[in-house]
Structures are given as structure tokens and as C-alpha cells.
Amino acid sequence: MDAEAVAAAARVLVEGGAPGELAGDVVRVLGERAAAELREDPWLLLGVGGVRVEQGDAFARGLLGGACGPGDERRARALVARVLEDAALRGHTALPPADLHAALRGHALPDPEAAVGAAVTDGQVLVFREGGDDEEEAGDEDVPLLLGLDRYAMAEESLAEGFFRLLRSFEGEPGDGDGGEPDWARAAAPTPSAAELIKAAAGSGLVVHSGGEAARAEPAALVAAARAAGLRAYAAAYTENGRRRLAAAVGEDAAVTVDGLLSGAGGPGRAADGSLDLDLLAVLDAPQLSVEEATTLVESVPDGARLVLSGDPHALWSAGAGRVFADLLAARVCPRVVSRTPDPGPIGELVSCVGEGELTAVEAPDKEVVVVPVRDPREAVHRTVQLVADSVPRAFGVEGAQVQVVTTGHGGPVGTRALNAALKERLNPGPGRFGGFDPGDRVVHVPVPGRTLPGTVTGAEPDGLRLECEQGPVLVPREDVAATVRHGWAVTGHQAAGMRWPAAVVVVPGDAGPLLTRSWVYTAFGRGERHLSVVQGADQHLTQAVAGPPAAERTTRLAAVLRELTAQG
Incomplete structure (x- = not known):
């Protein structure tokens, strides 16, 4: 970066x-x-993450004085983009006009309709018919519209076209066996669902596979069968934690992370045309893919290859914009295999019930599941520290680093900040002389939004903070530490998605509000392999959240675009 x-x-x-x-x-x-x-x-300052609208307004007044006002066209242009970017942080790739206008009024913009119209004229914002081109015959006045930034619109269009490219370019293999299936489609499989997945992937360039934690063995069996037949097959997990678990089933050379695959740090590398040099790719944790990540991934898969997107439809959606996995399932444009392999044990039974909207007490003779009721935030923090530092390690023989705390958000009296402060004081007290951190502190490094790397502080040097993460040592530049590194004894549900630990302590705060959803509970409760402690401070709100809608709705266009392409043949 240029110092001047x-x-x-x-x-x-x-x-x-x-x-x-x-x-x-x-x-x-x-x-x-x-x-x-x-x-x-x-007002270009509003394009910098973390800058609030009122701060941008104050900066503009400081530079321009009385020469600016709330209706300044530069402010209007920045606010339209900001509202749509904020919506993307909540998962939306587009918004209905009424929602966009209402949000702009909330920022005291005098004429939201004119601001949006100008943004559309300039090409900053694109307009779409919500149900696709098929609704044009109903008359424009009857057709619901959506407004979106071009980056997300282009991503959804490109992703849909990429899915259909894989379906249309797939021709199978020479030397197929009887019935048009390659010989490896009849390979021995550990479960009937794995056999069904292998058969589906043998006959299609795109397959979706859904199931719980135990179902992860099925795409692993697919990759093993394909590699045994001589295909260049790989399995990609979203996190390094997930990759390590996957490698135990398919081998180190066949298991990669999505980030490692795309960056070239792992996997097959690139062919001469820039595509990934492979015949089959199974992507686990597919619900974690934002629309932009999924687009980059699908564009990298070569013509004629097989792509399997596998994931748990009950889990939290991506931290970034879109709901790719859910939209692909809803569009029904390719074969889908639904696993019939149940998650084992009391934790598996509890999580399965939550997925169906029921919070049920389960038999746990060996204390696999323990509920700890608390009356207030102070008690919740106290009991959480006690569980992590003493009760769970002593009862289950796991080290403190193998116990992960999961809560709903960063703020509040029982958010990650409060819990991590209490856990650090108990487990690794120190002055925080390296930007608030000490050697031995558990942390999470978030180099880009949605990508969480758990690690431990090992030291510091003039250039930055040194961490030991699951994928190896990392040096975080000094100027990035404050924005990208947090203490990590406690994380949010989104940060924990795609990862598992021997034991999990899930804190359910009484003030969680809309953050407490069925998909959050499902994801958080499933993070413990051997033990789950639930610090329950929400009373009946937990039961109501599980019985309610799976997650906050997201406005996206991908399913509609896929249906349009299907109708076009």
C-alpha cells in the first residue's frame, strides 16, 4: 500500500x-x-466497513460545511448502495422497492423514490421481475419487482448458468457398464444412501446431497469410489476443521478446503484453460457458500466434470449474501439424494428433533447432554466458565482447548466479548500486551467476512501478531489485528458452523431476540461430538424459537433464475 x-x-x-x-x-x-x-x-466514506451513516454525514459536514444537505445527490447515491450492502450482510441479494424506500427514509433521505430512480438510470442498481420473465404477460403494474446491486445480480446469473453448463456438458464416460453407468457406480458403499449418491453422481454433472453430520460419510464414500476407479476426485470442506475430519475418510491428498482449492494452496491445481484439474468434486458444508463464493467455485469446475454439493438444509445459511444451497434444492433442476443415515447418540437425537421443530428431552445416561438453567447473565457467565475450566474436562477427559463455547452474538452481557473476557481471566490471565492478546490466548482470525480460522497466539513481532492455526502458522499484519482477530474461547453460531469439537458449551441468552432461531439452535447444538452442555437462560423463548420459522427469510433470485433457464430448455 502506498504510504503517501x-x-x-x-x-x-x-x-x-x-x-x-x-x-x-x-x-x-x-x-x-x-x-x-x-x-x-x-460520502464515499460510507463504503468503508464499520462507518455508520451518521459518521459519514458528520465527515461530509466537516469538509463541506453548509454546502451539503440531507438531499445531496452524492449522499443519496451513497445511501442507496449502503442500504443494499447492509441488506447483503443480512443475506439478501435484492430487495423489494418498498423495503429499500423505507430504509432510505430511515436515514432522513427526502426523496427515496427519486434516489432509487437515479441509481437505476446510472446502472448502479438493477431492476428485476420477482417471478422472472414469465410474468411479463400479467402487465408491469401487477409484477412484483426486486432491486439489487449489479455484483450480486451478476453472481446469481453466472451461478445459474454455471450449474446448467455442468448439466449440459456432462456426457458420462467411455466404457460405461450395462445401463449406461460406469463400473464404479456399483462400488461397495457403507450405507444405502451412499450407494444412491454414487449412482446419482455417476450419471449427472450436478447433484445435490442433503443430510446431517453422519451423512458426511456419503460424499466421502463417493470420492473414494471415484478415486479407486482412476478419476481425479476431491472432497472440499468449508473449514480446516471440517477438512481434517474429511481427510480421515478420504486421505490427505483428496481432502481440501474450499479456500485452498480456489487459491491453489491445496487440491489438484489448474489445467491449461484455468479450470480445476479434476473429474469430480464433492463440496461439503454447501449451505455455508455465499453466492459469490459459489459462483467462483462453479466457474472453476471444468466442462464434463461432476459437481456434488452436499450439506445440511437445517443448518445456518452462509454469512455472506445468498442462500445457494436452499435455492438449488428449491429449483429442482438436478438429481437430489436425501440421506437416510441418522446422526447417532443423544446429541444426534436432540439435533434431529430440533431440525423438525421440536425441543425434546433425550435420554443421556452418560451425560452426553446436560442442561444448566440460569437466572440471569451473571450466572450464565459464571456457569459457562465453570463448565469450560473444570466440569467438562474433569467429567469427559478433554482438554480445555477441546471445549468450545457457542453463543448468539458478540455484544450483550452474555455475548462473545463478555464470555471471552471471563474465560481469559480464568484460563490465561495476562496484561494483553500484544494489542490485547497474550501468548496462549485462544483466538479466531477472520481474514475476510465469513471465513473463521481458530488459533492460538504464539507471540508478536514488529510486523504483526503470530498465531498457530489449524492449517499452520499465520502472521496477522499489525494494522489488521484489531479488525480481524478476536478471542476465541467463545464464538458465534455462524463462526462455529462447519466445525466440531469433542465438547461444546452452548449459551442461550435471555436477550438473544431474533438471533435465536431454529437454525441457530440446530447448528449450535450439533457442534459437540461427545458432549453438549446447554446454559439455558432463555426459558420458553428457546422452545418457541425451535418451533418457529427455521431462519430469517432472505430475498434472493437464484431459484427464479434457475427456473427461467429450465423453461428456456
């Missing part, structure tokens, strides 16, 4: 009353001309 550009941006920020420390982020977003661009349009 950062210094120039810092001067402009300070002149407008904003913290100069934001300069690095501003230059990363706006480029080396950041200082000049901010002077011309101060």
Missing part, C-alpha cells in the same frame, strides 16, 4: 473530523486517489 496515499487520506479524514486511523481502509477501498475522491465526494 495513506498519509494524504489521513489528512483529509482528520480535516473532516474523522479518525486518521481509517486511512488504510479508505485507500484499500478507494485506491491511491482516495484523498482526492473523498474531497470530491465525502
Whole structure:
């Protein structure tokens, strides 16, 4: 990063009353001309993560004085983009016009309709018919519309086209056996569902597979069968934690992470045309894929290859925009295999019941599941620390690092910040001399939104903080530590998705509100392999959440685009 550009941006920020420390982020977003661009349009600051609208307004007033107002077209343009980006953080790839207008009014924009119209005219925002082109005959006034930023619109269009490319380019293999199936389609399989998946993948370029934790063995069996037949087959998990569990079934050379696969750090590498050099790819934890991640992945799979997307439909959706796995299931454009392999033991029984909307007491003779009722946040924190530091390790013979706390959010009296402060004081007290961290602290590193790397602090040096993560040592640059590293004895449900530990302590706060959903409970309760403790402070709200809708709805277009392509043949 150009030091002069950062210094120039810092001067402009300070002149407008904003913290100069934001300069690095501003230059990363706006480029080396950041200082000049901010002077011309101060509301560009709203494109930097973490900057609130009122802070952007204050910065604009600091630079422009009375020359700006709430209806300034530069402000309107920035607010339209900001509202749609904020919606993307909640998973939406588009919004109905009424929702977008209401959000803009909430920021005191005088004429939201005119602002959105200008954004559409400029190409900043795209307009779509909610049900696809088939509804045009009903008359424009009767057709629901959606508004979205071009980046998400293009991702959903490209992803849908990529799915159909795989379906249409697939021709099977020369030397197929009787019935048009390759010989490996009849390979021995550990379960009937695994056999069904192997057969489906042998005959289609795109397959979706759904099931719980035990069902992960089925795509592993598919990859093993394909590799035994000489195919270049790989299995990808979303997290390193998941990859390690997968490697135990398919071998180290066949198991990769999605990030490692796309970056070239693992897997087969690239062919001459830039596509992945493989014949079959099974992607586990597919619900964790945002629409942009899924698009990049599918565009990398070569023509004629087989892609299997596998995941648990009851689990939390991606941290990024979209609901790719759910939309693909809903569109019914390719073979689907539903696992009939149940998750074992009391934890598996409990999680399965939650998935069906029921919170049921289960028999746990060996204390596999323990519920700890608490009356208030202070007791919840106290009991959580007690469980992690003493009760669970002593009862189950697991080390503290093998016990993971999961809660609903970062803030509040029982959020990750409060729990981690209490856990650090008990488990690894210290002055936090390295930006709030000490050697031995458990942390999570989030290099990009939605990507969580658990690790342990090993030290620091002038260039940054040194961590030992599951995939190896990591040096976090000094300027990125505050924004990308948190203590990690306690994490959120989204951060824990795709990972498992020998024991999990799930904290259900009484003030969780809308964060407490069936999919959150399902995901959090399933993080423990041998033991689950539930620190229950929500009383009947937990039962109501499990019985309620699986998750907050997301407005997306992928299913409609897939249906349009199906109708076009």
C-alpha cells in the first residue's frame, strides 16, 4: 500500500473530523486517489466497513460545511448502495422497492423514490421481475419487482448458468457398464444412501446431497469410489476443521478446503484453460457458500466434470449474501439424494428433533447432554466458565482447548466479548500486551467476512501478531489485528458452523431476540461430538424459537433464475 496515499487520506479524514486511523481502509477501498475522491465526494466514506451513516454525514459536514444537505445527490447515491450492502450482510441479494424506500427514509433521505430512480438510470442498481420473465404477460403494474446491486445480480446469473453448463456438458464416460453407468457406480458403499449418491453422481454433472453430520460419510464414500476407479476426485470442506475430519475418510491428498482449492494452496491445481484439474468434486458444508463464493467455485469446475454439493438444509445459511444451497434444492433442476443415515447418540437425537421443530428431552445416561438453567447473565457467565475450566474436562477427559463455547452474538452481557473476557481471566490471565492478546490466548482470525480460522497466539513481532492455526502458522499484519482477530474461547453460531469439537458449551441468552432461531439452535447444538452442555437462560423463548420459522427469510433470485433457464430448455 502506498504510504503517501495513506498519509494524504489521513489528512483529509482528520480535516473532516474523522479518525486518521481509517486511512488504510479508505485507500484499500478507494485506491491511491482516495484523498482526492473523498474531497470530491465525502460520502464515499460510507463504503468503508464499520462507518455508520451518521459518521459519514458528520465527515461530509466537516469538509463541506453548509454546502451539503440531507438531499445531496452524492449522499443519496451513497445511501442507496449502503442500504443494499447492509441488506447483503443480512443475506439478501435484492430487495423489494418498498423495503429499500423505507430504509432510505430511515436515514432522513427526502426523496427515496427519486434516489432509487437515479441509481437505476446510472446502472448502479438493477431492476428485476420477482417471478422472472414469465410474468411479463400479467402487465408491469401487477409484477412484483426486486432491486439489487449489479455484483450480486451478476453472481446469481453466472451461478445459474454455471450449474446448467455442468448439466449440459456432462456426457458420462467411455466404457460405461450395462445401463449406461460406469463400473464404479456399483462400488461397495457403507450405507444405502451412499450407494444412491454414487449412482446419482455417476450419471449427472450436478447433484445435490442433503443430510446431517453422519451423512458426511456419503460424499466421502463417493470420492473414494471415484478415486479407486482412476478419476481425479476431491472432497472440499468449508473449514480446516471440517477438512481434517474429511481427510480421515478420504486421505490427505483428496481432502481440501474450499479456500485452498480456489487459491491453489491445496487440491489438484489448474489445467491449461484455468479450470480445476479434476473429474469430480464433492463440496461439503454447501449451505455455508455465499453466492459469490459459489459462483467462483462453479466457474472453476471444468466442462464434463461432476459437481456434488452436499450439506445440511437445517443448518445456518452462509454469512455472506445468498442462500445457494436452499435455492438449488428449491429449483429442482438436478438429481437430489436425501440421506437416510441418522446422526447417532443423544446429541444426534436432540439435533434431529430440533431440525423438525421440536425441543425434546433425550435420554443421556452418560451425560452426553446436560442442561444448566440460569437466572440471569451473571450466572450464565459464571456457569459457562465453570463448565469450560473444570466440569467438562474433569467429567469427559478433554482438554480445555477441546471445549468450545457457542453463543448468539458478540455484544450483550452474555455475548462473545463478555464470555471471552471471563474465560481469559480464568484460563490465561495476562496484561494483553500484544494489542490485547497474550501468548496462549485462544483466538479466531477472520481474514475476510465469513471465513473463521481458530488459533492460538504464539507471540508478536514488529510486523504483526503470530498465531498457530489449524492449517499452520499465520502472521496477522499489525494494522489488521484489531479488525480481524478476536478471542476465541467463545464464538458465534455462524463462526462455529462447519466445525466440531469433542465438547461444546452452548449459551442461550435471555436477550438473544431474533438471533435465536431454529437454525441457530440446530447448528449450535450439533457442534459437540461427545458432549453438549446447554446454559439455558432463555426459558420458553428457546422452545418457541425451535418451533418457529427455521431462519430469517432472505430475498434472493437464484431459484427464479434457475427456473427461467429450465423453461428456456
